[in-house]
Amino acid sequence: MTSQTFFAKSATFTFLPFHSIVIGLxxxxxxxxxxxxxxxxxGPAGTGVAWIVVTGTSVQAVSNTGYMANNAAEVTVTxxxxxxxxxxxxxxxxxxxxxxIAQNAGQSIISSTIDTTVxxxxxxxxxxxxxxxxxxxxxxxxxxxxGLIYTSIDSGVNWTPRDSARYWQxxxxxxxxxxxxxxxxxGQIYTSTDSGVTWFLRxxxxxxxxxxxxxxxxxxxxxxxxGLIYTSTDSGVTWTPRDSARFWxxxxxxxxxxxxxxxxxxGQIYTSIDSGVSWNWQIAATFESRPSVxxxxxxxxxxxxxxxxxxxxxxxxSGVTWTxxxxxxxxxxxxxxxxxxxxxxxxxxGQIYTSTDSGVSWxxxxxxxxxxxxxxxxxxxxxxxxxNGGQIxxxxxxxxxxxxxxxxxxxxxxxxxxxxxxNNTFMVLSYAGYLAVQ
Numbered sequence: 001m002t003s004q005t006f007f008a009k010s011a012t013f014t015f016l017p018f019h020s021i022v023i024g025l026x027x028x029x030x031x032x033x034x035x036x037x038x039x040x041x042x043g044p045a046g047t048g049v050a051w052i053v054v055t056g057t058s059v060q061a062v063s064n065t066g067y068m069a070n071n072a073a074e075v076t077v078t079x080x081x082x083x084x085x086x087x088x089x090x091x092x093x094x095x096x097x098x099x100x101i102a103q104n105a106g107q108s109i110i111s112s113t114i115d116t117t118v119x120x121x122x123x124x125x126x127x128x129x130x131x132x133x134x135x136x137x138x139x140x141x142x143x144x145x146x147g148l149i150y151t152s153i154d155s156g157v158n159w160t161p162r163d164s165a166r167y168w169q170x171x172x173x174x175x176x177x178x179x180x181x182x183x184x185x186x187g188q189i190y191t192s193t194d195s196g197v198t199w200f201l202r203x204x205x206x207x208x209x210x211x212x213x214x215x216x217x218x219x220x221x222x223x224x225x226x227g228l229i230y231t232s233t234d235s236g237v238t239w240t241p242r243d244s245a246r247f248w249x250x251x252x253x254x255x256x257x258x259x260x261x262x263x264x265x266x267g268q269i270y271t272s273i274d275s276g277v278s279w280n281w282q283i284a285a286t287f288e289s290r291p292s293v294x295x296x297x298x299x300x301x302x303x304x305x306x307x308x309x310x311x312x313x314x315x316x317x318s319g320v321t322w323t324x325x326x327x328x329x330x331x332x333x334x335x336x337x338x339x340x341x342x343x344x345x346x347x348x349x350g351q352i353y354t355s356t357d358s359g360v361s362w363x364x365x366x367x368x369x370x371x372x373x374x375x376x377x378x379x380x381x382x383x384x385x386x387x388n389g390g391q392i393x394x395x396x397x398x399x400x401x402x403x404x405x406x407x408x409x410x411x412x413x414x415x416x417x418x419x420x421x422x423n424n425t426f427m428v429l430s431y432a433g434y435l436a437v438q
Contacts, residue, residue, distance in 0.1 A: 049090060057097075063087035063420075069099035074409070078102040083420040088429070092415035100409040101416070109400045109408055109418060110381070111428035114435055119352070119366045121391040123150065123159045128386030132173040132180070133375040135215070135338075137382030138402065139177025140375070141196055142392055143168035149182060151196035155401050156384055156394035162196045172213040172220070175255070175378070179217025181236055183208030189222060191236035203230065203239045212253040212260070215298070219257025221276055223248030229262060231276035243270070243279045249291035252303070255338070259300025261319060265291040269305060271319040282319045295336040295343070298378070302340025304359055306331035312345060314359040325359045335376040335383075342380025342397075346371030352385055354397065366393065400437055409436045 051066040052059075058076040059067060063083050067090065069075035074097045079089060081104050093099045103109070131142040140152040142159075149162040149171070169185040180192040182199075189202040189211070207225040214220070220232040222239070229242040229251070247265040254260070260272040262279070267289045269282040288310035295304050303315040305322070312325040312334070332348040343355040345362075352365040352374070372388040381399035386392050400406035410416060414433030418426040 049088060051090075053094075061089050063089065066090035066092070067099075069093045069097070070095040071097045073097040075099045076102050079104060079107060079418075079426065080420075085420055085422045087420045088417060089426070090415070090417045091410070093410050093412045093433075096412050098409065098411040098414065100407050101418070103400065103402075103404060103406045105403050106424045107426065108402045108406055108424065109426045109428065111398050111431075111437075114398065114408075114428060114431060114437060118436055118438060119385075119393045119395045120156075120438070121393055122152075122156045123392045125387075125390050127388055128390070128392060129372050129388060130168065130170045130182075131373045131375045131384050131386045131392070132171050133377055133382070133384055134173055134177030135175040135378040136402075137377030137384075139173070139195060140384055141171050141173055141177075141180050141182075142373075142384075142386055143171045143182055145169070145185075149196060149199075151180075153177075153195070154403070154405070155382060156392060157401075157405055159392070160196075163190070163199050169208055170210045172211045174213055174217030175215040179213070179235060181211050181213055181217075181220050181222075183211045183222055185209065185225075189236060189239070191220075193217075193235070200236075202232075202236045209248060210251045212251045214253055214257030215255040219253070219275060221251050221253055221257075221260055221262075223251045223262055225249075225265075229276060229279070233257075233275070242276045247291075250293045252294045252296040254296055254300030255298040259296065259318060261294050261296055261300075261303055261305075263292045263294050263305065267292060267307065267310075269294070269319060269322075271303075273300075273318070280319075282322070293331060293334050295334045297336055297340030298338040302336065302358060304334050304336055304340075304343050304345075306334045306345050308332075312359060312362075314343075316340075316358070323359075326353070326362050332371055333373040333385075335374050337376055337380030338378035342376070344374050344376055344380075344383050344385075346374045346385055348372070348388075352383075354383075356380075365395070396437055398437075405438070407438045409438070410434075 049066045053068045060078050063080050127145045129145045142150050150159040152159045166184045171182040182190045190199045192199045209225045211222040222230045230239040232239045249263050249265050251262040262270050270279045272279045288307045290308045292305040292307045301318050305313045313322045315322045330348045334345040345353045353362045355362045370388045372386050374385040383395045416431040417429040421427045
């Protein structure tokens, strides 16, 4: 505390002995101090965090405890298995080996600030050309042109081959990942109700090029190169032709299947607000005469279109008006979070690009590859992208992979504080340094 000096001008002060003041107060019937007041209620106990220095390579964490990783090798700190809501865990690295926070089955760590995306190569190099994701990002399905369909139930860590070798062109998934629909170029439409274990042939052989699904998998829309748009309201059992013959290129659906958006190979964009019964040409988005891939928010109001040789375009009013974004690239695929704020786009022969502000600004990810398709979980945190002639790549943005495969790691002098918020989820309260999210 800084001492202060006060000055008074033209004033005289007389100081009396303390006992004289007290006697004077008593004589006036006043007391120098009152009795003790009532004792107030005790405040809530604070969350104390005891720190433990870990010199080994692993430790099982307990709630409300901090761990100082002090080893030349990486120290693994496993999260508490049964924490209470509000419990915290802290980790800091003092040793040269750094640290890693390991998760138990079903657990994950979410953060709105850590954006150190790590893309992990999965499966084998194949002619991957389309991929779709369940709402939570755990169930995935990918197709190969001239090969098989592959499914995953662990966010892309392991993949299982399905059905037969066909010229698969596009695939879509219901929100829970149980209902799938895939189209074959020059073949038929195939649907599955058991996450891809078995498949049923639908409609007729056509030059199918793209397909989309409602959240519950009941309303489907498929487009044909040089043909019509087809819609289904019974999970693909029957199909109804719509609109006119065009070289349809891409299609996307709102969660309820009511709002649809489709593109043709001339860069024209068409929208429907009645599940595909009628279509409107969106002239504002025809500035680039190249085919565009398209994605939609859950309610169908926020749309994103990316030209095969051109820009990215976004709309916040179901396609009535469009705004030009980013730069001219060889865009191949685009995906959107449920609320339309988090977008991801891939470039053929280029990089992956992500946006967290509905496409206003973009960040580059990964290395240059022949990216062919990309999909996103509904919250935009889990992404999966395919490489034509390469592998499948998965990543988590702002959240770890669920379960024991997920982790957050730091180096020496890096630190983190986590709080349990329920539902097997920890949240990052604060961190320092560069952290690797898996």
